[in-house]
Amino acid sequence: MTAAADAADCARCDAVCCRLTVVLTPQDTVPARFAATTARGIAVMARDADGWCSALDRSRMRCSIYANRPEVCRRFAMDGPYCRAVRADYRERIARGIPLLLH
Numbered sequence: 001m002t003a004a005a006d007a008a009d010c011a012r013c014d015a016v017c018c019r020l021t022v023v024l025t026p027q028d029t030v031p032a033r034f035a036a037t038t039a040r041g042i043a044v045m046a047r048d049a050d051g052w053c054s055a056l057d058r059s060r061m062r063c064s065i066y067a068n069r070p071e072v073c074r075r076f077a078m079d080g081p082y083c084r085a086v087r088a089d090y091r092e093r094i095a096r097g098i099p100l101l102l103h
């Protein structure tokens with residue numbers, strides 16, 4: 001398999017980056033129903049019990065607020081080192097049967 005074939009591509013991914021904690025900035029204007037506050041008072045994107053961001057459209061595994069997504073999401077580089085690391089961790093968890101649930 002070539003490196004190009006291994007490259008991450010959002011069209012062929014389970015939106016794994018949308019399982020990460022997304023800290024909101026004061027400039028972000030996401031709908032309030034998708035926002036949450038941590039126990040330490042940090043504004044973040046809410047996540048559902050399965051770990052994915054609550055703004056993720058589960059039928060298509062695509063961001064439902066893409067045009068209005070937070071700055072952190074805009075900066076996330078597809079196929080960058082962090083993207084590759086979280087994809088590798090996700091694949092490992094699936095292969096080893098490690099539950100993905102948050103709670």
Ligand code: SF4
Nearest residue numbers: 018053055056063073
């Ligand atoms: S706001 Fe959109 S791009 Fe950002 S984590 Fe949620 S679903 Fe993914």
